[in-house]
Structure formats: C-alpha cells, structure tokens
Amino acid sequence: MVADENAIQAHASAPEKVPFWLDPKKRAIVYQIGVLCMFGLLAYYLISNTLNNLEKQAIATGFGFLNKESSFEIGETLIPYSAANTYGRALVVGALNTLKVAFIGIVITLILGAILGVARLSGNWLVSKIAAIYIEVMQDIPVLLQLFFWYAIFYETLPSPRQALNPFYGLFLCNRGIIFAAPESHPAHKFMLLAFILACIGVYFFRRWAKKRQDATGKALPVFRMSISAIIGLPLIAWLVYGAPTTMDVPTLTGFNFKGGITLSPEFIALLLGLVLYTAAFVAEVVRAGIQSVSKGQREAAMSIALRPTQVLNLVILPQALRVIIPPLTSQMLNLTKNSSLAVAIGFPDFVSVANTTINQTGQSIEGVALIMAVYLIFSLSTSAFMNWYNKKVKLVER
Amino acid sequence: MEAYVQETLAEELKPPVTSKGVIGWAKSNLFDGWFNSLLTLVTLYFLWKVIPPLVRWAFIDSLWNTTGAVCRDADGACWSIITTNLRFILFGFYPHDQHWRPLIAIVLLCGLLFYSRNRNHWNTYLVYAWIIGLVVMGVLMRGGILGLPGVETSQWGGLPLTLLLSIFGLTAAYPLGVLLALGRQSEMRAIKMLCVVYIELIRGVPLISLLFMGSIIFPLFLPEGVTIGQILRAQVAIILFTAAYIAEVVRGGLQAMPRGQYEAADSIGLSYFLTMRLIILPQALKIVIPPTVSILISAFKDTSLVVIIALWDLLKTTQSTLSNPEWMGFSREAYIFVAILYFLGCFSMANYSRKLEKELSTEEH
Structure with a gap:
C-alpha cells in the first residue's frame, strides 16, 4: 500500500513529460513554421520565375516609367493634361x-x-x-x-x-x-465658394453649441432651418455684393x-x-x-x-x-x-x-x-x- | 331572481361597402389620405404613359424573324437579331454541328440544380451524382474520346462558358473560403495574419484588377515553356476573388456559434479537426446558407466581367453580333435578351435562398 501511495505521489509531483508532438503550444509553433516555410517557398518560386521571365523579355522593373512622357491624350480631365505630360x-x-x-x-x-x-x-x-x-x-x-x-x-x-x-x-x-x-466665370464665384465653406464650418460649430445648450437647458433651437438658411444665404449675399452677375x-x-x-x-x-x-x-x-x-x-x-x-x-x-x-x-x-x-x-x-x-x-x-x-x-x-x-x-x- | 341573458346571437352587421372588397382594399391601400391619393394618381398616369408604348414596341410592332434591313424600316423591336443569331450568342465559336453537346450539358446542369433544390435530396448520392454529372459535362464539352471530335477550350464561349466560370468558381472557392475562415479564427498568429491579409487585400480591390493579374501577370509567374489557357487563368482569378468573400460569410457563421459548442467538443476529447468536422462546421455552414447564395448570385453576375479580358462569354458573343453591320444599332433588343437570361438565373437563386431561409428559420421553433 505504502509503495503504491509513494508511486502516486511521485506521479503527481513530477508529471510524465509530454512529448512535444502532443503539446498543443509546441505543435502550434511547428505548424506555423511549416505554413510560413511553404508560403516563403511558393513566393520564392513565383518571384524567381517572374524575374527570369522579365530578364528574358528585357523588361525593366521599377516605377521609373512614371516620369516618362505618356504620349496619349485623355478625353476628360479635371486638371490640365496633355500627351506631353508624364x-x-x-x-x-x-x-x-x-x-x-x-x-x-x-x-x-x-x-x-x-x-x-x-x-x-x-x-x-x-x-x-x-x-x-x-x-x-x-x-x-x-x-x-x-x-x-x-x-x-x-x-x-x-x-x-x-x-x-x-x-x-x-x-x-x-x-x-x-x-x-x-x-x-466671374470673380464673384470664388467668393461664393468661400462663403459656402465658411457657412458649412459655421453650421458645424453652431450645431455643436446648440446641442450642448439643449443638453444643459432643454431648450431646442430651430437648428435645421437656421443651418439651411446660412448655407444658402451666405453665398447668395456674396453673389449680390459682387453685383449679381447673371x-x-x-x-x-x-x-x-x-x-x-x-x-x-x-x-x-x-x-x-x-x-x-x-x-x-x-x-x-x-x-x-x-x-x-x-x-x-x-x-x-x-x-x-x-x-x-x-x-x-x-x-x-x-x-x-x-x-x-x-x-x-x-x-x-x-x-x-x-x-x-x-x-x-x-x-x-x-x-x-x-x-x-x-x-x-x-x-x-x-x-x-x-x-x-x-x-x-x-x-x-x-x-x-x-x-x-x-x-x-x-x-x-x-x- | 331572473337573469337577463341573451340566448341567441345578435344579428351580424355587415361592414360598410366602402371598407371591404375591392373598394375597401383600394381605399386603404391606394387612396388613404390626400397624399396617397395624389401619389396613386401620379403613378397611374406615369404607368399609362410608359406601359402601352412599351408593349407596343416590344410585342405589337415587333419583328421576330426578318433580316436586319427589314428591321430598320420598322417601328417596333427587332427581336430578329436574337432569333437569327441565337446559336452564336449562346454557344460562341463552338463548332456549329456540335452544338447539341453544350446544349445537353446545360440541360444536365439545370436538371441537377433542379433536383438539388429539395433539401430531402441532400445526401451522399447527390454528391456522387454531381461529380458524375460534372465529368459528363466536361467530356461533352471537351470531346476527344468516345468518338466525339475534340473541341479546344479556346473555342468555348457563350452561355456554357458563363455557367462553367460560375459553377467551378463557386465549387472551388467554397472549400478555400472555409479554410480561410478557419485560419482567420485560428489562435496561431502567423496563420491568422496570412488569412487576414489575404481576405482584406482581395476584398479591397475590384475583380477587374484580379482578372488583369490573371491575364497579364500570371504567365510571368510560371516557369518558361509552361502555359495555361486564358479561360483557366480567368477561372483562377474568379476563384481567388470569391473565396475571400465566402471566407467572410463563413466567419460570420463561426462567430455565431456559442462558446458552449466548442467546450462541449473539448470535453468529450475531440481533436481540432473532429471538432470542426462534426460539431462546428455543420452548424455554422447551415446558418450561412442564405448569404452564401447571395455570394453565388454575385459570382454569377461577376463572370460577365471576363468580357474585359476578351473571353467569349455571353456578353462578348452578343457584342460581337452587334458589331456585324447587318445588326448594328439593335443593342437594346440584344442587351434586353441577355439581361433576361441573367435575371432568370439570379432571380431563381434569390427566390430559392428566400425559401431556404424560411425553412431553416421555422425548423428551430
């Protein structure tokens, strides 16, 4: 009996060593290394093939071509562009x-x-x-x-x-x-755009202030109507000030x-x-x-x-x-x-x-x-x- | 003490005429308040302006079997462009006397799809039936054995090509997507990273960039002397693209599984593989069937993009017909025909998905 108990105690104090292929943590590391190696090999294979092929076809790699003259026209452009550009x-x-x-x-x-x-x-x-x-x-x-x-x-x-x-x-x-x-085109348009941007910024801060005020006092302002009139009104005023070009x-x-x-x-x-x-x-x-x-x-x-x-x-x-x-x-x-x-x-x-x-x-x-x-x-x-x-x-x- | 209780039912009063039948229905659904009445009248006027001329154009004044020259003098639709060129639009450059082969393949496919609609038929035999069916379809299309003359894949086109790209695209993308979803949920960091990067990368770019990659860059990846057909390259691009979307759908299903399912599997000592195979995936994949079908619908519609890399799919054969001088200028009719084909495919899938959703949701209650 005593020997048995000793054996059990020994078992509890020094657990049998788990072989590494049964230890989930170590196994996970092995799996990950395996997958990464496979991925690396595949990447290496593809890249080396590609480099070989490019060399054979004499295509230069890199983004140097971006600075070359394009020599094609584009029908619709937002910024000035011609075939002479890069x-x-x-x-x-x-x-x-x-x-x-x-x-x-x-x-x-x-x-x-x-x-x-x-x-x-x-x-x-x-x-x-x-x-x-x-x-x-x-x-x-x-x-x-x-x-x-x-x-x-x-x-x-x-x-x-x-x-x-x-x-x-x-x-x-x-x-x-x-x-x-x-x-x-008329100089007034620039100022109308400016007025519009100003109105948008103003409305943003006004809304924040109105919300704070409402949270504090419970009183609501007609925020929507005031914002709309500011966004439409300010550019309109700018337009009128500059002589209302039509x-x-x-x-x-x-x-x-x-x-x-x-x-x-x-x-x-x-x-x-x-x-x-x-x-x-x-x-x-x-x-x-x-x-x-x-x-x-x-x-x-x-x-x-x-x-x-x-x-x-x-x-x-x-x-x-x-x-x-x-x-x-x-x-x-x-x-x-x-x-x-x-x-x-x-x-x-x-x-x-x-x-x-x-x-x-x-x-x-x-x-x-x-x-x-x-x-x-x-x-x-x-x-x-x-x-x-x-x-x-x-x-x-x-x- | 005498109780005054009415012993017979009171006579039923009929609802007023205006609240039942056609009048009642119209009153509550069409003329409910001044705004709705106005809306109804405006809509009716609009329909009256649009529908009769459309019917007149499409049916009454239309020509169904004439030459292009006759069509030009007519006011109605020229469906002759479809009836005359139907075989080219549907089958592309497939040898003319062999058109019965893709036709049988398509009929076989439709039959299999129709049989698979019923969930009672979902068993191992169905899988075998599909495998045999796909092999038979492949043999029919490719030929070269059993006395069938061989047909190069470069001659495949039209509807069979569209169906081929979407069916194989999905069957190959599905397992790949499930693997990616499992990888993304994995606790192994390196694997998780790879899967996340792959999924987000693919989902962030348009399919057309992958098709370009398949058609221009993929040949550079291969060692010298090895070439892969254009169709296969587009197929690979579609598979890689669809897999990322399926992975996200499947991930939704995996995340919806309660923690207890994993713990229960652990407690009976199942390994990771068995936990997934027997406990998690059967449940997770089942709840994501409806979104998977919508991925299938997208994939089916997206196959039309191969026209940009010059594959002869349904859209390309139609365009080619339209560039024939005799039929130039009848794009409306031709595109409406192709649209109807796509609509029928997508609509039946969407309908099926809704039906399935209903079945699956009632099962649980």
Missing part, C-alpha cells in the same frame, strides 16, 4: 476621374436609394410594388451589362450634334453627350460640335447612370432593413409623449435606424467605387482605364496592376478606418 500625371488624372464618378455617384445613389427604400415601405400598394420590382430587377442584372445598355442607348437613340434635341433653352442632348449652359455661357453649335457650356460625355453619363441605378437598388434594401429594425413601440412611445412627426423621425427613429444602416451602406458605397473600374469597358478614362493604357504602352504590367490594387486598397482601408471610428462612436452604451 505617365505619373496621366495616372493622377485617372484617379481624379475615378473620385469624380464615385463622389457624384454616391451622392445621387444615396438620395435615390433612400427614396426607393421609403417607397418600398410605403402604405401605397402601387408605389411599394413598383419599388419592389425595380429593386429585384436591378439587383439581378450584372452592372456591366447595364453600363453597355445605357451607353448603347446614348449612341443609338440620340441624334448627331446638328440635330441635337433641345428640350429647353440652354440644354442640348446628342450622341456627343449632354451640353448645358453654365454661368460665365451672364450665362450658352452652348452654340459651331461646325460639327458645340462650343461653350458644360459637356457631360456619353461615357461619363452611361457610367454614372449604370452605377447609380444598380447600387440604388442595394441601398434601398439597406434603408428598408434599417427602418424596419426600429420596433413599432419606439414610434408609439415617441408619439405618446407628444413629439411632432418630424421630431419622432429625427430624435427617435433615425438615430436607431442609422446605427443599422451605416455599416452596410458604407460597403455599398465602396462597391460603387470598385465597380467604377468597369469604366474601362466603355472607355471612360478612370484610373483602371488609364493604367491599362499605360500597361499596354510600357509593358510594365506588374507595376501597373500593383498601382491599381494599391489605389483601391487605399480607398477601402480609409473607408474601413472611418467605419471603425463610426461604430465606436454610435455603439450602444449599455449599463
């Missing part, structure tokens, strides 16, 4: 065009998507059904096909500039795009094309139309789900304490719905930005399109594709950084 500048022009489409597209998509989402929930049977059909159909057709469709419509149904449609004064529709009148730059037909005014190219319009109509369907679903996520009791409770309908919406429904809406909404915005890369298929000079031309001209395929990926990664990562910040900010603080 590839680097051409790519910047492309990136700006991508941002332009994404920004305008996102603004219109949000408005259209919100309207459709609310229409889907409307008590009006007809409106709700039409919204439902729109959402279902648009979601189920590839966005690229929609781009081709709008582009073809533009080219096939609209007349040439000479027979351009002129629905009202100053607006022309033809297969070269939409041309419309714009105010002639001259318009009206497009006129000279030869085979229009001169003056602002021209939106068919490529741009087709891209915008396709992206907006496609993404708005998804945004509508997001908005609908968000509004439905707020329980009925919330609305009833808000109404029972005699809030006005706008207050019910602004103070009770929207803050809760937005918490559900914003994350998927951001990913839809990001989708729109990524889908804008399909511009290459209809010839709008976005970043991918310019990079593709650059690759074809220089043969620097690896650098070109890496640049495309890097630019979109920057968009995505900055958006997800914003998302994390926002999620932290609106997270429910529970007891």
